[in-house]
Amino acid sequence: MNTSFFGELLQTISERGRALIDRARDRRGDAAARSQSLVDLCEELLSGRGEASGVALAREILAFYSELTVGPRIAFFEALAVHFGVDRERIDAAVDLWTRAGTDEAAAELHLAAEPRRQELFRRLNLAPGGTAALVSMREDLMDALVHREDLASVDQDFTHLFSSWFNRGFLVLRRIDWSTPAIILEKIIRYEAVHQIHDWVDLRRRIDPPDRRCYAFFHPALNDEPLIFVEVAFTAGIPDAIAPILGKDGNTLVPERATTAVFYSISNCQRGLAGVSFGSFLIKQVVEEISREFSRLDTFVTLSPAPGFAGWLARERTSESPILAREDLEPLEALDRPGWWQDGAAEQLEEPLRRAAATYFLSAKGRGGLPLDPVARFHLGNGARLEQLDFLADLSEKGLAQSHGFMVNYQYDLDDIEKNHEAFAENRTIVAASGIRKLARAPRELVRV
Numbered sequence: 001m002n003t004s005f006f007g008e009l010l011q012t013i014s015e016r017g018r019a020l021i022d023r024a025r026d027r028r029g030d031a032a033a034r035s036q037s038l039v040d041l042c043e044e045l046l047s048g049r050g051e052a053s054g055v056a057l058a059r060e061i062l063a064f065y066s067e068l069t070v071g072p073r074i075a076f077f078e079a080l081a082v083h084f085g086v087d088r089e090r091i092d093a094a095v096d097l098w099t100r101a102g103t104d105e106a107a108a109e110l111h112l113a114a115e116p117r118r119q120e121l122f123r124r125l126n127l128a129p130g131g132t133a134a135l136v137s138m139r140e141d142l143m144d145a146l147v148h149r150e151d152l153a154s155v156d157q158d159f160t161h162l163f164s165s166w167f168n169r170g171f172l173v174l175r176r177i178d179w180s181t182p183a184i185i186l187e188k189i190i191r192y193e194a195v196h197q198i199h200d201w202v203d204l205r206r207r208i209d210p211p212d213r214r215c216y217a218f219f220h221p222a223l224n225d226e227p228l229i230f231v232e233v234a235f236t237a238g239i240p241d242a243i244a245p246i247l248g249k250d251g252n253t254l255v256p257e258r259a260t261t262a263v264f265y266s267i268s269n270c271q272r273g274l275a276g277v278s279f280g281s282f283l284i285k286q287v288v289e290e291i292s293r294e295f296s297r298l299d300t301f302v303t304l305s306p307a308p309g310f311a312g313w314l315a316r317e318r319t320s321e322s323p324i325l326a327r328e329d330l331e332p333l334e335a336l337d338r339p340g341w342w343q344d345g346a347a348e349q350l351e352e353p354l355r356r357a358a359a360t361y362f363l364s365a366k367g368r369g370g371l372p373l374d375p376v377a378r379f380h381l382g383n384g385a386r387l388e389q390l391d392f393l394a395d396l397s398e399k400g401l402a403q404s405h406g407f408m409v410n411y412q413y414d415l416d417d418i419e420k421n422h423e424a425f426a427e428n429r430t431i432v433a434a435s436g437i438r439k440l441a442r443a444p445r446e447l448v449r450v
Contacts, residue, residue: 038061038068038072038076038079039079039083041061045057045121054127058127062130073145074145077141077145077149080118084121085154086116087117094112097109097110116154116158118155119162122158122159123162132166132220138159139156140273142156142159143272143275160276160277163277164277167228167274167277168280169280172219173218173219173220175217176215176216176290177215177217177230178208178209179205182225185217185227186201186204188225188270189215194268194269196247196266211255212255213233214233215232216287228270229268229283230267233263234246234265235262235298236263237254237258237260237261238261238300239261239302239410240410241392241408241410243265243394243395246304257297259297259298260300261301262291262301263302264287265303267305282422284303284384284385300412301412301413302388303410304391304409305409305411306409307377307408309375310361312403313361313373314361314405317330317357325356325360333350333353336405342396354405358390358407358440360440361373362374362387362409362431363431363437364441366429370429381421381431382426383418383422384419384420384422385412386413386417386433387409387432387434392406393407412434
């Protein structure tokens with residue numbers, strides 16, 4: 001798809017539509033006046049029928065919004081919540097029609113009536129050139145406001161609902177990122193790396209250019225040069241149990257033909273405005289299949305993943321009146337309070353109780369809806385992976401020690417089992433785990449033996 005062509009086409013439509021309407025409005029004034037003026041434009045956009053003028057008006061609204069400061073933006077979000085919700089009179093009429101008639105037409109009207117008006121507003125704003133990117137950025141602003149304004153949650157739910165359709169996995173395109181990739185995209189890979197910081201261009205090249213490295217990114221046609229999620233891969237001779245050798249600067253490389261294992265050591269979501277929007281399951285499976293086509297001898301596909309919630313959960317366990325962990329494991333963990341514990345003899349005594357704690361965390365610590373408390377575990381288990389290996393002192397960076405006491409995890413993607421594992425997790429919240437991890441934990445009934 002030639003997205004630049006369609007972008008230029010929308011731009012042309014917008015310019016011609018702009019000539020059809022005279023929007024010379026005073027954009028000065030206090031916050032309330034500015035946000036109210038923007039609300040009036042939105043009402044006009046919803047009531048209009050002409051597509052050319054609608055594109056021009058949508059473009060103007062987004063440009064107007066981009067000039068707002070924090071206060072007027074929150075006032076605008078308040079208006080979206082209060083004035084662009086459902087039409088209650090229309091709902092009442094639709095319910096009455098459904099009660100009396102019960103026809104397919106009545107059901108369709110009830111469905112339309114139940115939709116908040118702001119959803120159609122967002123669809124029309126999306127017609128403007130660059131509309132999708134502008135709406136993703138608008139949601140970022142809303143997420144900042146939600147920290148203190150829970151009453152705006154309904155607006156966020158509508159963003160999430162629409163984005164879930166617009167960013168369906170069927171629309172995503174997988175591309176390999178290498179040293180020949182345009183610099184504008186490479187710069188964003190550096191900026192968006194969320195797991196292991198890329199320090200400079202030399203560091204980036206070390207991750208994407210050697211023959212034993214690969215990087216893949218998913219893109220959406222509406223966001224030309226904006227990666228949505230990218231995956232960094234290293235080829236190794238076995239399942240790694242530490243991140244330092246992979247990120248090391250020794251310059252040693254492995255001939256890909258001698259590798260047995262592809263390691264996904266960093267997976268970064270790039271667009272904060274799409275947080276909570278599922279791109280669908282099996283994203284990693286698509287990368288696995290891409291690598292398999294190039295290197296058919298690879299037989300093992302694993303991650304080397306962080307455990308961002310482990311340290312926080314363990315701290316709560318240690319002070320809980322009814323902990324999941326056994327008392328005989330909790331007592332030795334007091335050594336974690338000593339600075340530099342991982343550098344002295346305490347590490348050896350702590351390894352087994354920490355391993356049991358980590359196994360219990362991954363298998364038993366649950367959050368909302370019975371899902372694993374750990375966000376990385378939710379992602380990989382939902383993608384059909386198996387919890388394969390716990391790695392003690394695998395990440396000795398300041399961040400790794402703070403969030404997981406140095407623990408990392410290997411999730412394994414077996415092409416023959418991905419769909420089965422995914423279905424077990426999606427339907428029953430079943431965690432498929434290796435027997436060694438099950439033995440370490442007080443295994444709940446829903447664990448699958450492998």
